[in-house]
Amino acid sequence: MIVIDAVTKRYPDGTTAVDRLTLEIPDRSITVLVGPSGCGKTTTLRMINRMVDPSGGRILLDGHDIRERPVNALRRSMGYVIQHAGLFPHRTVIENIATVPRLLGWDRSRARARGLELMERVGLDTALAKRYPYQLSGGQQQRVGVARALAADPPVLLMDEPFSAVDPIVRKGLQDELLRIQADLGKTVVFVTHDIDEAIKLGDMVAVLREGGRLAQYAPPAELLSAPADEFVEDFLGADRGIRHLSFFGTEGLELTAEPIVAEDATTEQVRAHTIPQTPYVLVTDTEGRPRGWTHAADRAAGLPTELLPYGHAFTYGQDSLRAALDSAVLSPTGWAVAVDAEGRAIGVAAQETIAAAIRGAHATVGPRDSVRGVLA
Amino acid sequence: MNLFGYAQQFFDAPGRWSGADGIPQRLLEHVQYSAVALLIAMVIALPVGLLTGHTGRGGNALSVLATAARALPSFGLLVLLTILMGLGMTPVMVPLVALAVPPILVTTYEAIRAVDPALVDAARGMGLPRWRVLAQVELPVALPLILSGIRSGAIQIVSTATIAAYVSFGGLGRYIVDGLSQVDYAKVVGGAILVAALALATLGFFWALNKVLVSPGVRRR
Ligand SMILES: Nc1ncnc2c1ncn2[C@@H]1O[C@H](COP(=O)(O)OP(=O)(O)O)[C@@H](O)[C@H]1O
Numbered sequence: 001m002i003v004i005d006a007v008t009k010r011y012p013d014g015t016t017a018v019d020r021l022t023l024e025i026p027d028r029s030i031t032v033l034v035g036p037s038g039c040g041k042t043t044t045l046r047m048i049n050r051m052v053d054p055s056g057g058r059i060l061l062d063g064h065d066i067r068e069r070p071v072n073a074l075r076r077s078m079g080y081v082i083q084h085a086g087l088f089p090h091r092t093v094i095e096n097i098a099t100v101p102r103l104l105g106w107d108r109s110r111a112r113a114r115g116l117e118l119m120e121r122v123g124l125d126t127a128l129a130k131r132y133p134y135q136l137s138g139g140q141q142q143r144v145g146v147a148r149a150l151a152a153d154p155p156v157l158l159m160d161e162p163f164s165a166v167d168p169i170v171r172k173g174l175q176d177e178l179l180r181i182q183a184d185l186g187k188t189v190v191f192v193t194h195d196i197d198e199a200i201k202l203g204d205m206v207a208v209l210r211e212g213g214r215l216a217q218y219a220p221p222a223e224l225l226s227a228p229a230d231e232f233v234e235d236f237l238g239a240d241r242g243i244r245h246l247s248f249f250g251t252e253g254l255e256l257t258a259e260p261i262v263a264e265d266a267t268t269e270q271v272r273a274h275t276i277p278q279t280p281y282v283l284v285t286d287t288e289g290r291p292r293g294w295t296h297a298a299d300r301a302a303g304l305p306t307e308l309l310p311y312g313h314a315f316t317y318g319q320d321s322l323r324a325a326l327d328s329a330v331l332s333p334t335g336w337a338v339a340v341d342a343e344g345r346a347i348g349v350a351a352q353e354t355i356a357a358a359i360r361g362a363h364a365t366v367g368p369r370d371s372v373r374g375v376l377a
Numbered sequence: 378m379n380l381f382g383y384a385q386q387f388f389d390a391p392g393r394w395s396g397a398d399g400i401p402q403r404l405l406e407h408v409q410y411s412a413v414a415l416l417i418a419m420v421i422a423l424p425v426g427l428l429t430g431h432t433g434r435g436g437n438a439l440s441v442l443a444t445a446a447r448a449l450p451s452f453g454l455l456v457l458l459t460i461l462m463g464l465g466m467t468p469v470m471v472p473l474v475a476l477a478v479p480p481i482l483v484t485t486y487e488a489i490r491a492v493d494p495a496l497v498d499a500a501r502g503m504g505l506p507r508w509r510v511l512a513q514v515e516l517p518v519a520l521p522l523i524l525s526g527i528r529s530g531a532i533q534i535v536s537t538a539t540i541a542a543y544v545s546f547g548g549l550g551r552y553i554v555d556g557l558s559q560v561d562y563a564k565v566v567g568g569a570i571l572v573a574a575l576a577l578a579t580l581g582f583f584w585a586l587n588k589v590l591v592s593p594g595v596r597r598r
């Protein structure tokens with residue numbers, strides 16, 4: 001555990017970058033520091049690996065003041081990833097990754113084997129091992145940056161806006177990769193970002209900082225969304241935090257109906273039998289059960305020419321969140337969301353009203369979290 | 378007679394390619410003086426440039442010193458030192474070294490300062506000690522610029538090493554000095570051509586050195 005204990009940082013020019021910040025960063029989880037630009041996130045992170053010396057307070061790593069250890073040994077036990085990766089341009093990918101192992105005295109072949117192993121772990125083709133950084137895309141460079149930080153298997157990983165310089169699609173890939181790696185390795189990750197969506201996606205715990213380096217709220221992301229501590233946090237979370245909060249509720253309890261689903265080769269009788277009063281449409285699937293689109297049931301049963309209406313997108317039942325289900329219903333021209341199983345076969349549909357009821361139910365079981373405000377304010 | 382005529386006359390002269398006043402011997406002397414002067418200049422300028430660049434301190438003092446050194450007249454210095462110290466290699470070396478130190482020093486300082494701070498930050502953050510940050514990150518990344526500073530110094534030394542001949546040392550300057558005093562223009566032209574050719578060869582040498590020493594990742598090809 002990393003304990004940041006009443007830490008203050010005042011720069012020589014008088015800027016108070018961090019103001020009596022206290023945080024307990026749990027082991028083997030991702031803790032995100034988030035807040036507007038200039039609120040002291042980078043400064044806080046850099047105090048953990050002693051790139052910046054606090055003006056007051058102390059930082060403990062597993063109960064010991066970090067100043068007790070030789071500074072370079074401390075840094076080698078903490079992977080460090082920065083925004084533009086900071087790869088060494090004169091070294092190949094594999095040499096970059098092997099930096100800390102070589103520093104720790106590993107022999108060349110062991111460092112190299114480790115490097116190749118890490119390239120695979122971060123989703124890099126090992127054919128890139130001999131490339132130089134300028135020959136890589138921004139996303140690939142960031143992956144090398146992460147691999148380099150992980151090379152000596154440090155228990156702690158410090159990441160300063162590592163994904164903010166790449167485009168949104170690449171960023172999503174990198175975020176997913178990080179979550180996958182974290183599930184395998186269980187590092188103590190401190191992750192800095194100014195992007196609240198990234199914070200909510202990645203964080204087990206999220207610390208929201210405000211200008212002047214003061215802590216606004218420290219909570220798991222779901223709690224942040226359901227019970228922001230004050231107006232600042234609420235503003236920072238943005239207008240659609242209610243919708244985003246739905247990402248934390250599963251669809252496993254959602255009531256589906258499989259009635260209005262027919263195969264594309266269904267007979268007139270079958271279509272008629274599957275028509276329900278709540279909607280004039282039935283969902284048509286291919287012969288394997290995958291959804292194709294909605295069609296007007298009565299017209300189809302009467303043998304009139306009908307066309308398939310798009311169903312928007314389906315959600316995977318039990319795996320996707322209520323947010324995905326709601327989105328699916330909102331996007332569907334019929335107002336009904338299509339649920340599929342892991343193989344993509346339609347297993348049922350749900351009306352907007354049903355999803356709304358499930359949302360009310362989910363909120364009811366979570367209960368009021370307003371007590372949190374009192375504790376952290 | 379035109380330039381080509383003089384040149385032809387010079388290079389065709391009997392005994393020109395052998396003996397104590399032959400081209401190989403004079404060329405060797407010239408290269409030796411230049412190499413020694415360049416090495417001394419590097420030994421002085423590189424460590425100072427690397428350290429001031431790494432710490433970022435003393436940059437102003439450095440550029441003042443360098444500007445002052447640039448204003449030193451090499452020939453005047455040679456004459457003065459020879460009067461003071463008598464004939465010898467030192468009065469020859471001092472102006473040559475003084476000529477090469479400023480470009481090497483200033484370029485090295487600036488090359489290290491120009492290294493992306495994010496690289497240095499990443500290196501320190503990974504726990505590299507300072508000397509490794511300098512030797513393994515800043516130096517290799519700044520190397521192309523540093524080499525260009527050494528190259529300017531080398532070219533200036535090669536061109537100026539002709540002055541050694543004025544105080545009765547060898548080198549290609551011998552042809553120019555002797556040619557002038559003997560009113561042998563072919564010799565003057567020949568000597569000048571050889572000095573120019575050696576300067577070009579120096580350029581080529583540094584081009585090759587750049588290929589060998591600078592990482593393809595920094596050269597970007
Ligand atoms: N080396 C420094 N010297 C003076 N002020 C600094 C320095 N580094 C950061 N600051 C100031 O401290 C505040 C916090 O900076 P920083 O920690 O980089 O914020 P963030 O990472 O949240 O954008 C800002 O006002 C910034 O201008």
Ligand SMILES: [Mg+2]
Nearest residue numbers: 041042043161
């Ligand atoms: Mg920052």
